[in-house]
Amino acid sequence: MNNIKLYLIGAIVLLLTGLSLVLHRNSILKKDRDRQTENLANITKENERQLVLKLDDYNALNAKWKTTLDSTLKANDIALKRVKGATIIITQYKDTGSTKIVYKDVVSLPDGSFKIPVGFDSQCWGFKGEILSKDQSSTLKINEKTANNSIQLVVTKDRYFLGFLWRTRKADFKTFSDCGQVDITKIDFVK
Numbered sequence: 192m193n194n195i196k197l198y199l200i201g202a203i204v205l206l207l208t209g210l211s212l213v214l215h216r217n218s219i220l221k222k223d224r225d226r227q228t229e230n231l232a233n234i235t236k237e238n239e240r241q242l243v244l245k246l247d248d249y250n251a252l253n254a255k256w257k258t259t260l261d262s263t264l265k266a267n268d269i270a271l272k273r274v275k276g277a278t279i280i281i282t283q284y285k286d287t288g289s290t291k292i293v294y295k296d297v298v299s300l301p302d303g304s305f306k307i308p309v310g311f312d313s314q315c316w317g318f319k320g321e322i323l324s325k326d327q328s329s330t331l332k333i334n335e336k337t338a339n340n341s342i343q344l345v346v347t348k349d350r351y352f353l354g355f356l357w358r359t360r361k362a363d364f365k366t367f368s369d370c371g372q373v374d375i376t377k378i379d380f381v382k
Contacts, residue, residue, distance in 0.1 A: 241377045246272065249380065256281070256376045274380060280342055280366065281374040315339060315370035343367045344375070 226243050249257070249271070256279045264271060295308035307322040309331075320333035343366065350360040366373040 241379070243379045243381055245381055249378070260378070276377070276379045278344065279376045279378075280344065282340055282342060282368055282371050283374070312337070338370075340368060340370045342369075342373055 227248070229243075244252075259279055259281075260277055261271075264274065292309050292311050295310075298306040298308075300306055304323060304325040307324065308320075309322055310319040311317050316336070316338045318333050318337070319335040320331060323330045323332060345365050345367070347360075349358050351357065352359050366375045
């Protein structure tokens with residue numbers, strides 16, 4: 192009778208241990224599946240993306256920011272396996288409004304043509320150049336182009352209830368730009 196109780200207790204312990212291992216493995220697989228689903232949703236979003244990738248997932252991607260990051264790492268001799276995270280900010284500026292170009296004094300050249308210095312300068316971009324003109328044929332020669340932009344990347348911390356109990360809000364990041372639209376991708380690598 193004593194041996195039967197020991198066998199039953201042993202069988203119950205083995206059963207509970209096996210069940211615990213199966214539930215733990217299921218939890219790990221569920222987290223990985225959720226991470227991949229979230230990454231896929233973030234890749235298709237337009238502006239702000241945050242990805243948590245394994246190196247194999249990253250190597251399988253074919254995205255424009257991956258090419259940028261790879262070339263930057265190669266140029267600076269940084270191995271991908273040493274990178275913990277990266278932030279890529281792409282700014283696109285397009286101004287369709289009319290702008291006033293400043294014309295300076297016309298200079299008459301010895302060959303009978305004219306040189307008209309021109310320029311434009313705004314908060315975001317500008318240029319300096321000259322128009323070279325011979326009656327019917329004129330060309331615009333730009334000598335200098337400038338672009339000024341400030342991108343602010345604001346990262347907020349995790350917020351916890353009562354300081355430590357449980358997280359109520361995940362860390363987040365937002366970008367703001369003085370000129371144009373900002374496209375940001377944040378990549379965190381996991382082992």
